[in-house]
Amino acid sequence: MSRVYYLRDANGDRQVAESALPLQFGGEGRCDLVVPGIESGTVAGYIALADGHPYLQPAGDDVRLYHNHERVEGSRWLKSGDRVQVGESGTLLWQVRGDQVFVTAERFVPPSATPPGSTAGARSPQAELLTPAAASPPTVHRGRRHLVAGLLTTLALVALFVLLAVPVTLVIEPAPEARDVDGLLPGVPLAGRLLLLPGDYRVTARRAGYRDLDARVAVSRDGPRELRFALEELPGRLAVTLEPDVPYTLLVDGEAVAAGPDGRHAVQRGRHALRVESERYLPIEAEVDVVGLDEVQPLAFTLQPAWAELRLDSRPQGARVMLRDAFLGTTPLETELMQGTRTLLLELPGYKRVQLDLPVEAGKALVLDDIVLPPADGVLELDSIPSGATVTVDQVYRGTTPLRLELASGRPHRLRLALPGHRAVERDVELEAEQTTELRLKLSALLGTVFVSATPADAELWIDGKQAGRATQRLRLATREHILEFRRDGYATQRVKVTPNAAASQRVDVTLQTTAAAAEAATPATLSATGGIRLRLVRPGGPFRMGASRREAGRRANESARLVELTRPFYLGVTEVTNAQFRRFDGSHDSGRGEGAVLNADDQPVVRVDWDAAARFCNWLSRQEGLPEAYVQQGERMVAVTPLNTGYRLPTEAEWAYVARVHGRETPSRYPWDGGYPPVAVSGNYADVRIRDTLADTVPGYDDGYRGAAPIGSFAPWPEGFVDLGGNVAEWVHDHYAVYPGVAGQRVTDPVGPAYGEHHVVRGASWRFGSITELRLSYRDYSRAARDDLGFRVARYAR
Numbered sequence: 001m002s003r004v005y006y007l008r009d010a011n012g013d014r015q016v017a018e019s020a021l022p023l024q025f026g027g028e029g030r031c032d033l034v035v036p037g038i039e040s041g042t043v044a045g046y047i048a049l050a051d052g053h054p055y056l057q058p059a060g061d062d063v064r065l066y067h068n069h070e071r072v073e074g075s076r077w078l079k080s081g082d083r084v085q086v087g088e089s090g091t092l093l094w095q096v097r098g099d100q101v102f103v104t105a106e107r108f109v110p111p112s113a114t115p116p117g118s119t120a121g122a123r124s125p126q127a128e129l130l131t132p133a134a135a136s137p138p139t140v141h142r143g144r145r146h147l148v149a150g151l152l153t154t155l156a157l158v159a160l161f162v163l164l165a166v167p168v169t170l171v172i173e174p175a176p177e178a179r180d181v182d183g184l185l186p187g188v189p190l191a192g193r194l195l196l197l198p199g200d201y202r203v204t205a206r207r208a209g210y211r212d213l214d215a216r217v218a219v220s221r222d223g224p225r226e227l228r229f230a231l232e233e234l235p236g237r238l239a240v241t242l243e244p245d246v247p248y249t250l251l252v253d254g255e256a257v258a259a260g261p262d263g264r265h266a267v268q269r270g271r272h273a274l275r276v277e278s279e280r281y282l283p284i285e286a287e288v289d290v291v292g293l294d295e296v297q298p299l300a301f302t303l304q305p306a307w308a309e310l311r312l313d314s315r316p317q318g319a320r321v322m323l324r325d326a327f328l329g330t331t332p333l334e335t336e337l338m339q340g341t342r343t344l345l346l347e348l349p350g351y352k353r354v355q356l357d358l359p360v361e362a363g364k365a366l367v368l369d370d371i372v373l374p375p376a377d378g379v380l381e382l383d384s385i386p387s388g389a390t391v392t393v394d395q396v397y398r399g400t401t402p403l404r405l406e407l408a409s410g411r412p413h414r415l416r417l418a419l420p421g422h423r424a425v426e427r428d429v430e431l432e433a434e435q436t437t438e439l440r441l442k443l444s445a446l447l448g449t450v451f452v453s454a455t456p457a458d459a460e461l462w463i464d465g466k467q468a469g470r471a472t473q474r475l476r477l478a479t480r481e482h483i484l485e486f487r488r489d490g491y492a493t494q495r496v497k498v499t500p501n502a503a504a505s506q507r508v509d510v511t512l513q514t515t516a517a518a519a520e521a522a523t524p525a526t527l528s529a530t531g532g533i534r535l536r537l538v539r540p541g542g543p544f545r546m547g548a549s550r551r552e553a554g555r556r557a558n559e560s561a562r563l564v565e566l567t568r569p570f571y572l573g574v575t576e577v578t579n580a581q582f583r584r585f586d587g588s589h590d591s592g593r594g595e596g597a598v599l600n601a602d603d604q605p606v607v608r609v610d611w612d613a614a615a616r617f618c619n620w621l622s623r624q625e626g627l628p629e630a631y632v633q634q635g636e637r638m639v640a641v642t643p644l645n646t647g648y649r650l651p652t653e654a655e656w657a658y659v660a661r662v663h664g665r666e667t668p669s670r671y672p673w674d675g676g677y678p679p680v681a682v683s684g685n686y687a688d689v690r691i692r693d694t695l696a697d698t699v700p701g702y703d704d705g706y707r708g709a710a711p712i713g714s715f716a717p718w719p720e721g722f723v724d725l726g727g728n729v730a731e732w733v734h735d736h737y738a739v740y741p742g743v744a745g746q747r748v749t750d751p752v753g754p755a756y757g758e759h760h761v762v763r764g765a766s767w768r769f770g771s772i773t774e775l776r777l778s779y780r781d782y783s784r785a786a787r788d789d790l791g792f793r794v795a796r797y798a799r
Contacts, residue, residue, distance in 0.1 A: 002099075009034045009105035022048035022785060025092065025105065026063065036107040037089025038063060044086050047078070047103070054078045054094075054101070063087045165195035166219050169226045176205035176213070176231065183219075203227065209234055209293030234294040237264040240276065243302045248278040268292060274299075280338065282306045282362060306362045307336045312344075313369040319348040337366070350433050352376050377406040378431025382415070385442045389419040409433040419443050421478030421500075446479040448500025455511045459488040471510075475500075486510050492518030523798050527571055529648070530624040531581040534574040536721045537798060538655070540566035543747060544662045546654060547740075547778055552670070553677075554773035558739045558780050563747045564654045572651055572659055573793035575712040575723050576605035576731065577617070585620045586613075594788035595694050595768075597708025604709045605729045605791040611760045611784070612638045614650060614732050614792045621794065622647035630796075640734065644752060644797065650734040651795035653780075654751050656763045660725045660777045670776055672718045672726025672765075677772045678702060683718065684727030685710045687770030698770040708767055709789070726777055729791040730766040737761050737782035759784045766790070 002018040011034055016023075025033035026044035038044055044063035048055060057075040058065050065072040066085040080096035085108055093104040167190065172179060181187050183201035187194035196219045205213040210231040217227055237260075242248055250257050250265050252272050257265045269292025276284040281303040291297060312321060313332040321328045321335075322345040328335050331346070339362040346354040351373040358366060382391060384401040391398045391405075393413050398405060407413050409431050418424040422443035431437055452461060454471035461471040462485040468475075471486050477500045484496045491512040498508055513521065527535040547561040580602035583589055591599040591607045599607055609617075615631040615638035622629050630649035631638045640649070651659075661668045670676075673683035678699045687698040690707040704710070709729055717723050725731075735753025737760060753761065762781040765774050766789035773779060783790065 003101050004099065005101045005103060007033055007103050007105075010036065018049070019783065019787065020785070021054075022046045023103075024059075025086065026059070033092070033103065033105045035086045035090035035092065035105045038087055044090075045072075056084060165197055166221055166223075167193045167225065168196050168219060169193050170203070171226065171228045172205050172213065173228075173230050174207065174210075176207045179203070179205040179213075203229065205229070205231065207231055209295070233269060233292055235266040235268045236290040236292040237262075237294065237296045238267055238288075238290070239264050239296055239298045241298070241300045242276070242278070243300070246278050246281070246303070248276050251275040251277065264296065276301055276303075278303055280306055282339075304362065307338050308360050308362060309365040310335050310337050310358075310360075311365070311367045311369060312371070314346055314348075314354075314371040314373055316348065316351075316373065319346040319351075319354075319371075319373060321346055331371075332369070346371060346373060348373055350376050375409050376433040378409040378433060379436040380405040380407055380429060380431060381436065381438045383440045384417050384419070384425075385440065386419065386422075389417040389422070389443060392416045392418075407431050409435070417441055417443065420480030421446050422480075446502045447476045448479045448502045449505035450475040450477055450498055450500050450508060451505065452484065452508045452510075454486045454509075456488060456491075459486045459491070459512060461486060484508060486512060488512055490515060519799065523569065529794070530621055531584045533577065533581055533621070533794060535571035535794070535796070536574055537569060537571055538659055538663060539569045540658060541662075544658060544668065546657050548776065552776070552778070554771070554776055555778070556773060556780065559778050560740050562740055564658075564751060565747055565749050566654060566658055567750055569798040570651075570655055570795055571798060572655065572722065572795045574721065576729060576791045576793045578603055578712055579606045582606040582609065582617060585617050592788065594708050595691060597691075597706075597767075599709050599788060601711065603711040605712060605724070607709065607729055607788050607791050608786045609732075609791065610786040611650075611732050612636075613786075618648040618650065618794055627796070640752070642755075646797045646799065648794050648796045650732055650792055652750075652752050653733045653735045653761050653763060654748075655795060656725075656731070656733050657777070659719065659722060660764070664719045664721075669719075670778070672775070672777060677775065682715070684715050684724065684765075685767050686727050686765055686775060687768055691767070695768060695770065697774075699775070702770075706767065710767070725764060726775070727765050727769075728767060729764075729789050730762050730769075730781060730787075731764045732790065732792040733761045733763050734795075735761045762790060 004015055005018065005020070005023075006013065006015050016032075020032075023032040024043050024046055025031050025035055027038040027040040027042040028034050029041045030043055035044060042062065043059040045056060045058045045065055048057065055075050055077050056065070056067060056072065058072055064087060067076045068082060069085070078094050080094065082094040084092040084094070086092060089108050091106050091108045093106070095102040095104075165188065168187070169192070170179075170181065181194065181196070181201055181203055183196065183199055185197055187196045198220045199218075201217050201219060203213065203215045203217055210233055213229055213231055215229060238250070240248070240250060250259075252265075252267055252274055254273070257267060259265050267290045269290055271287060271289050274286045274288050282305070284301045284303065288297075288299065311332075311334050317331050319331045321331060321333050323337075323342060328344075337358065337360045339360050342358050342360050344356040344358060346356070352375070354371060354373055356368070356371070360366065382401055382403045382405055387401050389401045391401060391403055393405065393407065393415055395414070401417065407429070410433070412428050412430045415427045415429060416424060422445050425441050425443055427439070427441065429437070429439065451474055452471060454461070457472055459471040461468045461473070463475070463477070464482055477498075479500050479502050481497055481499045484498055486494045486496075492515050494510050494512055496508055496510060498506060500506060523537060525537050529535065543563055543565040545561055546564050548555045548559040549561070579589070579591055579600055589606065589609070591604070593599055594607075619629040619631055627647045628645040629641070630645060630647035631640055660672070671679070673679045673681070679702065682702075682704050685704050685706050686702065687695050688702045688704050689698065690703060690705075692698045704715075706714070712728070713723050715723060715727075718725065735751075736755070736757025738754045738757065759782040762783050763779075765779065768789045769775060
């Protein structure tokens with residue numbers, strides 16, 4: 001049995017059903033429970049259900065939560081009498097009485113503190129210490145008296161020092177060659193320890209090969225009795241010398257290490273991988289054991305050149321040689337190239353550029369002394385009348401006119417221009433190097449006869465996109481393919497392709513369809529979307545009434561009668577979207593379990609999906625098929641585009657009601673079966689005998705074979721062509737939720753619901769529903785959160 005939740009806060013008292021969970025609490029504006037002292041718009045936490053048990057969870061770290069005075073880091077179960085402190089100024093009180101839960105938000109009042117009492121006239125310890133002792137008269141000689149007094153004072157001071165001093169063990173590793181402890185008084189060694197008065201001290205120590213220790217410590221009776229320090233090793237110093245002596249970079253274990261002022265590199269003790277890099281020389285790699293402890297280690301290396309010598313010549317000579325953007329000289333040329341693949345470019349006016357890709361090995365000379373530079377091409381600017389002719393040069397296809405051609409100079413080339421419906425033209429051309437020549441050739445047309453006619457007779461004819469008069473006439477057209485278009489207001493344009501023949505005439509007769517008839521014919525009765533989602537075309541057939549009569553058994557107040565007319569044909573999913581289909585969009589989704597039943601099988605309808613996630617799935621589906629997206633993101637929520645386009649979306653409430661109650665029927669249906677309540681035969685998946693151990697409202701004597709959601713298509717279609725509209729899982733629809741009182745006689749065309757709202761409409765019963773109220777097809781529910789019995793199916797306009 002679901003519990004009823006009674007909420008009390010600054011906005012008054014109200015009640016919500018358990019299905020409204022999770023609830024948000026925090027500041028005004030976004031929360032179901034307003035907690036005093038929380039900033040407006042801030043969500044402090046959530047109250048939610050897990051397997052029927054309520055629990056508390058923080059929204060983040062901005063507002064701290066305390067559950068019965070303990071800080072909440074993750075989530076906590078809630079039980080009657082629990083108190084939750086919200087921030088510094090708010091409290092939630094949780095009380096359970098049977099099937100009723102009372103949640104009260106009020107201001108936090110800290111418990112009053114009583115100051116500790118004092119005893120009047122009590123003598124303080126300080127007063128005791130400051131009370132002087134009675135003086136005794138002197139009884140000995142003054143000098144002797146002073147000696148005794150001094151000795152007694154010294155003994156007293158020693159005793160006081162021993163009484164007040166703190167024994168401290170000082171450990172420094174490795175053992176230093178010298179150490180010192182400076183403070184208010186020097187420490188007194190005693191049995192391996194130092195007796196130190198409480199206070200601040202400076203500890204110093206020295207050892208060759210280590211950094212000097214200089215530390216500040218505080219000694220107190222409550223502090224540590226052992227002071228432990230570790231001396232830090234100094235790195236070793238590597239003295240690198242190169243032959244030849246050139247600038248270099250030293251990398252130690254892949255990291256560059258700069259030289260110090262003395263030219264040496266500081267490296268920590270241990271085995272390291274060294275790499276010496278120098279411009280124009282091969283790198284040197286070595287493994288070195290660094291002694292460390294500030295010792296100097298000499299390292300000597302001999303560098304090997306990373307280049308090769310190149311000798312280059314060309315015919316003719318005098319060509320510029322470029323290495324990328326760097327000019328190396330003119331041929332004949334002797335130079336050096338670094339190892340690797342190098343690309344050289346040779347340039348000389350009147351000749352083509354020559355590119356050389358050279359694999360260069362260090363120390364291996366290259367000799368290229370016979371590079372031939374071919375003469376530069378000539379340029380032919382070629383056009384034809386009419387343009388668009390195909391061009392071949394020396395029997396090789398080169399493109400269509402107008403065309404810019406680069407042709408080898410100093411020799412003839414055979415041009416051929418061809419265009420459908422025209423005689424081909426051939427011409428010989430010869431170009432000079434770096435010369436541009438313009439040539440324009442005229443092609444003679446070949447004509448054929450075409451007789452055209454159209455019904456209706458006053459239709460217009462367009463040929464290749466140009467108006468050509470009435471549609472019934474004799475045409476003389478070039479012997480190539482043409483597109484004939486027949487147009488008339490109120491009729492669909494018809495296009496015909498025709499290729500005239502110069503040797504024989506042709507005839508084209510067309511009959512135009514009206515726009516409505518053409519659209520009707522072009523709209524398929526079914527569609528198949530990504531993932532195997534099937535949709536059927538629905539052509540609305542005039543106005544119908546939504547809602548229910550006041551006399552109808554089980555009617556709810558939000559089922560006011562409305563006169564609705566749908567004018568646009570639309571497609572509606574034959575089934576609810578399955579887990580497998582949804583996981584093509586979100587591979588991590590898990591529909592889980594409900595009331596002991598598995599809900600996550602591939603062929604079961606997807607659940608635990610909120611409205612925004614369903615809208616995102618529709619947008620994803622539209623993108624897969626190149627359709628416009630029906631929803632856009634505003635902040636954290638999805639909203640519909642206006643007006644609705646032809647992209648995939650959730651069905652409107654009116655579309656859902658039309659298909660469920662009116663489509664294909666002579667009279668509207670009240671239930672998703674024939675007859676009254678309860679059903680006499682198995683017609684769908686509702687709350688039945690298999691789940692009456694946990695649900696109170698079940699269909700009497702009814703067994704559909706499933707405790708939870710059934711695989712889609714497990715029951716006969718209702719209406720024809722659609723399954724599970726009245727059962728299995730409830731379904732999100734497109735509209736924001738609203739109540740429509742007093743509009744029974746007013747006709748509404750293609751309604752899509754309010755532009756804004758906190759909840760969306762939910763239509764249809766589910767495996768959790770079994771009462772006469774919920775199993776009626778006019779039953780209206782709403783939600784803003786996902787549920788284990790709530791899924792969706794998709795829709796879209798046909799055009």
